[in-house]
Amino acid sequence: MAKYTLRLGDRTVEAELEETPDGNLRVNIDGVWQLVRLRRLGDTPRYVLVLDDRVIEVLAEAGPQGFNIQIGGRPYEIETGRGRPRRRGEELEQLVDGEWTLRAPLTGIVAEVMVAEGDAVEKDSVLLIIEAMKMLNELRSAVAGTVSALNVKEGERAEIGASLLRVAALSAEPEQPA
Amino acid sequence: MAKYTLRLGDRTVEAELEETPDGNLRVNIDGVWQLVRLRRLGDTPRYVLVLDDRVIEVLAEAGPQGFNIQIGGRPYEIETGRGRPRRRGEELEQLVDGEWTLRAPLTGIVAEVMVAEGDAVEKDSVLLIIEAMKMLNELRSAVAGTVSALNVKEGERAEIGASLLRVAALSAEPEQPA
Amino acid sequence: MFDKVLVANRGEIAVRVLRACRELGVASVAVYSEPEATALHARYADEAYCIGGGPAVESYLSSEKIIATAKRAGADAIHPGYGFLSEQAEFAAACAAAGITFIGPRPESLRQLGDKVEARRIAEAAGVLTVPGTTGAVGFDEAPAAAAEIGYPILIKAAAGGGGKGIRLVTEAATLEPALHLAKGEAEASFGDGGVYLERYLDPVRHIEVQILADRQGNVIHLGERECSIQRRSQKLVEESPSPAVDAGLRERLGAAAISIARQAGYENAGTVEFLLDSTGSFYFIEANARLQVEHPVTELVSGIDLVQAQLRIASGEPLGLSQADVRLTGWAIECRITAEDALKGFMPSLGQISLVSEPAGPGVRVDSSLFDGLEILPYYDSLIAKAIVWGRDRGEALSRMRRALAEYEIAGIKTTLPFHRELFVNPDFLAGDIETRFLERKFLPGLAEGADGNAALLVATLLSHERQRGGWGGAQAAAGEQRSGWRLAARLGRSTRGGPWRNTP
């Protein structure tokens, strides 16, 4: 029998899985054992989950922390790591050595840079504008402080997740985003 | 520079391929060098061949003797082996030690067996009927002779290519099929 | 309206019916055979139950299992689709006995119209001409004399039949017995009933059929005709509405004949009355199909009426809500049946896994299918896998749309009839509407001209060979399918380059 720890939103589940004598698989979630079959269709991210009274189509793709699953058009992001559940937004929001990093929330072209290194910025003031799909998107500061590093120039392409600039914070903790 | 021998229908081609100084590929077929780019789309059998004045969609799948290619709804079966070109139908038609083997030309259910081991059969007489998709398909003998082995029973499923029965031939060579 | 409907079918028609259920807000139940657990119809329904093995007699033809499943799921109605149990009076009666509504005609109508001989009597009583034939099913003993009396050429037809199954043309007495043998076998396999009857073979004629709708309140309307003369061995391949051979006056006469037959039979729900139309404009009743037809979408496109939704409404007791005068037929619709048969190799069945499917879309194009990447085409069922349907303001626009749709349709992994359709839609006689039921064998010689893209294919093969040599087999750049199904492709490639003793029985 194998055990897996899964997290879906605020819910953490210890799932048990075992092979039945006739070679099928059954899974125990929250004390309920269920016979299950899962088939992948061709080389696609489409899977079919066959239950006793229902056949469910599932789109599933791997992510670094688990699986990104869609059923009936709704997303289910499931973490399968063994560590403590992460607080949402934790990695991107936290200060490292008193510095806050603005990461690109989408891939786009840097349309405008409103600040220079050394500039003082308020919390919520606009730092950069990124253009994607003809829309101009303002990126604002999560902290008040001083621009300590500027990694992009106007006209450059910024990949999602890239560090765009850093702000040395005045306070030790950023406020929680809305 | 790499060389490949390709066969398409009755045409045999020696294709040369080399990398250009700027890292692209060019191919020489029948004395004409052409710059080519080929991209596979996702995990699909769909490829895109980019030429100077045209972008061609290609469905390509590997086969044992080469590639099964579709362009514009038309099939192109290309052999890439290095041996002599095979005569069409050769493997399946030839007699081995004076015996001819009836192989299933399609997957289906054996609906009726018209002969027993030891029966004498004429060329073109019906040996078996295979049912697939509700159609009854007669399989006939390519040779005159005696049924020397019968490998299937009525109601069984026959996979494509499976040996269904053998006929010990009266003459040494079967006639060419129409 | 019903709360929950069980769809006792598979493939594209099961999906078609499930779509109607979803649009009407009715919960749905699918049934599927063991090898079809991943089928689209099983995934599409709100509930899905496995009811037996692959062969249809173990699953889709098992009236007991289907009714038991309907009870288990709490379905209050069953839609039978076409084929399988759709015209079996015993099944309809068993549904009624179980307290479940059968979405179709009353069992008595199914019995009468399902008996093709009885159906002819009804047509005659309704004052409609019929094709000369036997007055009942015939066995091997009586057939020769009956055939001689009717006069060759004759057609052997399944008494329980429909869909072209179990039909054989016999031109001379010598070939009657083997043809009878095969026709009875196919009839048994398709309908569970080997009974066949004989009919005069009229030639040349068009196959023209009329769609009717009849409610429980006694309202009967027709939705115009369908032209179904493009047939291969009595199997329809292309249908259109209207027919190039039918004008307003003839349409009115055909419609009136169909309605009077429906009234004579006390018919309820959607149905089709089939006629042969000769070159003088005379038409002869051949049979009535007491179910939804494969080709119903062409009528939907010109009438704007959703026939499956209409079936559910009628079966739940609602009146039609429209009179003949409300029916307005607009434009021209054409359907191509795409089957898993190799049109370039004598329509030989082609099984295997679909590695890629990409269906046409855009203006005026409708596709009814249940295809998906990774679908395994099974030997147990009918070869129909998809229908491409187009609408245009006139026949010319519809023809050009279909040509465009066929060019867009991509299926890899199996062979299909797409190459046949692509050729048909550039044939001058077909484009002129100059067709009859034997058009294909008489005027249309399928055969594929050599493709113009041989050089491009060789370029691709060179690059793929190079990638394979550099990256080894199965690398990210290897040709699709190398790892997964090399052996199976091997078998198919082997087959597709051979001739041999194989041929489809006539």
Add this chain to the structure above:
Amino acid sequence: MFDKVLVANRGEIAVRVLRACRELGVASVAVYSEPEATALHARYADEAYCIGGGPAVESYLSSEKIIATAKRAGADAIHPGYGFLSEQAEFAAACAAAGITFIGPRPESLRQLGDKVEARRIAEAAGVLTVPGTTGAVGFDEAPAAAAEIGYPILIKAAAGGGGKGIRLVTEAATLEPALHLAKGEAEASFGDGGVYLERYLDPVRHIEVQILADRQGNVIHLGERECSIQRRSQKLVEESPSPAVDAGLRERLGAAAISIARQAGYENAGTVEFLLDSTGSFYFIEANARLQVEHPVTELVSGIDLVQAQLRIASGEPLGLSQADVRLTGWAIECRITAEDALKGFMPSLGQISLVSEPAGPGVRVDSSLFDGLEILPYYDSLIAKAIVWGRDRGEALSRMRRALAEYEIAGIKTTLPFHRELFVNPDFLAGDIETRFLERKFLPGLAEGADGNAALLVATLLSHERQRGGWGGAQAAAGEQRSGWRLAARLGRSTRGGPWRNTP
């Protein structure tokens, strides 16, 4: 008719135009930017040429490169689609100078109607009411006074605009300057012209537009109205025809107004006249779009007329061939614009590779898209990736069809607006047709209820975890995408579970 047409566009509209070319038997030429070599429109055309880098100014907005390519390929006409060069009078004039037919209005009409202020003068001359606003483009200096004179709230609109780009609502003088800054920036990015003007913001109103067709012979007809009130930040998301608010009398008045504006402008080809309709039934001209609209399919479905084919016929000099009396509008059509934006995260653009797309089909459903498995969504272009369009006999049938189509639509790999549309189509006010241009912000709170299939998702994750542990990463049973794009998915997963300083500018 033309021999060869170059389509100076990309994405779904390029494919739409190429389909019309193929149906008309006209040879076609595509142009594509470097990162779009594998795009569907490049593959669909008979010829395809790479004309420059990803940013539109280097490719799809380069009038010189496009005209040079048309000459090289021997194209005798250019279809501009919508957006890009479609309303640039200079481009139309440059085509004419190069001896190539521009498929659209004459350059003079483009100039007049493209100048929104001049367009208002034309409407007034045609006797049609207009919305109060500035008589010309305004700069940072003049804007505050002009806005004060018109009276807040005001709208800033791109003088060269269309498609909702470069539009900003300003409710008070304090926010005028930053809004002006962003609107001018977007106008510059979208149209290559940063000019903007101000207009009174009427509220509540519906956005109603009328489709017209005008030939060179002076025949002008209208094909009824489209209701486009479902907008987010002036971007249309859903369109339908007819409008629930328009009866036959109002339709006639709207149509007459649109025709008289077209005549006043000497308009030729397909065009759209946009109005605001208030609750008293009064309507005000806002602008005329001298091109094909994104939402043209809803008109095609109710009128049966292929607007793109009509554009080609008109541009090649053919007369319309039908009068207003021949136009028969039947049933109800609705379109949903599917964009690459995360509807659950404030419509944030979502880039990446589409790993699977499966589009709705079956009765009454049309999809115009250029999606395929493996498509990379790029940052350079508009976020519109597909349009789902349905037809029904009445609004109720169309609504239920769209609900069904949206449930069938599957896209994996990127986020889209599908969840937004699925929620909209169960909103009671929307279903009742009770909408106006600010309906979304006032009455519709997007937000996804927790899915009901959490347990099924956990079962799947358990089985996939098990497979991964047994088979190692990248085995045949591993989850799709593990090898190929793990790192990219990592980035996206990280993003989609975060909050942050991000927001779309208002």
